[in-house]
Amino acid sequence: xxxxxxxxxxxRRLREKAKGAEIRRARVLRPRTTYPQPASKVQRLxxxxxxETVERRGKHILIYLSGGVVLACHLRMTGNLYVIxxxxxxxxxxxxxxxxADGRGIVLDDRRALGVVNAFPxxxxxxxMNKLGIEPLSAEFTPGRLIELAxxxxxxxxxxxxxxxxxxxxxxxxxxxxxxRARIHPATPTNQIRPARLCRLHAAIVDVxxxxxxxxxxxxxxxxxxxEAERFPLAVYxxxxxxxxxxxxxxxxxxxxxRSTYYCPGCQR
DNA sequence: CTTACCCCCTGTCCGC
DNA sequence: TGCGGACAGGGGGTAA
Numbered sequence: 001x002x003x004x005x006x007x008x009x010x011x012r013r014l015r016e017k018a019k020g021a022e023i024r025r026a027r028v029l030r031p032r033t034t035y036p037q038p039a040s041k042v043q044r045l046x047x048x049x050x051x052e053t054v055e056r057r058g059k060h061i062l063i064y065l066s067g068g069v070v071l072a073c074h075l076r077m078t079g080n081l082y083v084i085x086x087x088x089x090x091x092x093x094x095x096x097x098x099x100x101a102d103g104r105g106i107v108l109d110d111r112r113a114l115g116v117v118n119a120f121p122x123x124x125x126x127x128x129m130n131k132l133g134i135e136p137l138s139a140e141f142t143p144g145r146l147i148e149l150a151x152x153x154x155x156x157x158x159x160x161x162x163x164x165x166x167x168x169x170x171x172x173x174x175x176x177x178x179x180x181r182a183r184i185h186p187a188t189p190t191n192q193i194r195p196a197r198l199c200r201l202h203a204a205i206v207d208v209x210x211x212x213x214x215x216x217x218x219x220x221x222x223x224x225x226x227x228e229a230e231r232f233p234l235a236v237y238x239x240x241x242x243x244x245x246x247x248x249x250x251x252x253x254x255x256x257x258x259r260s261t262y263y264c265p266g267c268q269r
Numbered sequence: 270c271t272t273a274c275c276c277c278c279t280g281t282c283c284g285c
Numbered sequence: 286t287g288c289g290g291a292c293a294g295g296g297g298g299t300a301a
Contacts, residue, residue, distance in 0.1 A: 002294070002295080003294060003295090006294080032277080032278095035277090059295075059296095074295075074296080075295075076277090076278095076294095076295035076296070077278085077279095077293070077294065077295050077296095078278090078279080078280095078293090078294090078295090079295085093279090110278090111278085111279055111280075112277085112278045112279050112280080112293090112295090113277085113278050113279075114277060114278060114279095114295065114296085115295085116295095116296090153270090154270095154271090155271085164296085171294055171295070172293095172294055172295090173294055174294090237294085238294095257272080257273090258273080258274080259293095259294095260292085260293090
């Protein structure tokens with residue numbers, strides 16, 4: 001599920017519903033969820049504090065609590081984080097929840113249970129987030145910045161885009177979609193892409209993410225629910241064998257860094 | 270600095 | 286119909 005657009009949608013919805021709420025207590029139902037921290041530490045650090053705000057950094061959701069504590073949440077593959085009306089009535093796949101003073105709950109609902117929640121002092125959260133690459137939807141992400149970053153790596157373009165230390169937030173789907181929009185072959189070594197094409201890639205990244213954020217925000221209108229009708233239209237991802245709408249060649253799949261990459265052999269060179 | 274595994278989990282799909 | 290294996294939008298760790 002979650003790459004930057006979905007995480008942004010989840011984060012916004014959570015902020016709208018839970019900003020200002022007081023956490024009565026926190027319960028970790030699956031100890032591994034707070035790894036490497038003990039569940040007790042997260043429960044203790046969250047209890048009694050007020051949610052000041054909720055922000056996204058890369059694919060992380062940061063819940064800022066009163067007293068300088070941050071809950072850093074990562075949804076990984078199947079996680080979702082949302083407010084439910086009654087903390088006593090939770091989905092089966094709840095791995096951790098925060099019981100709010102008004103009786104509502106915030107749940108980490110995660111079937112595959114790969115999601116993680118840690119509690120950090122503000123400064124430590126800051127340090128960890130500083131290790132992430134540039135925010136692709138921020139003003140600092142410019143064509144020039146992408147050109148600088150690309151010069152530092154000879155990774156295949158797709159692997160580069162997925163590496164959170166360069167740009168944070170792109171995953172398997174939107175990396176492939178951005179490369180398709182930019183007409184760049186996913187295996188091209190990043191430091192060999194010409195500046196003009198990197199400018200095109202920059203625009204493609206920003207456009208695809210902005211489009212997908214809008215779509216994801218609508219799709220997650222109801223907490224914990226995904227509206228199928230609002231699924232973002234994917235040009236190449238998961239479409240092996242389909243015809244490219246532009247050049248009519250069949251979409252191909254290849255494996256890079258253990259993940260599937262989809263691309264159009266006609267458009268992407 | 271890379272790549273190439275393995276691990277963490279559950280669920281689904283595909284081929285035999 | 287049943288079953289084993291591959292694979293799935295995440296990342297961390299370790300070895301080479």
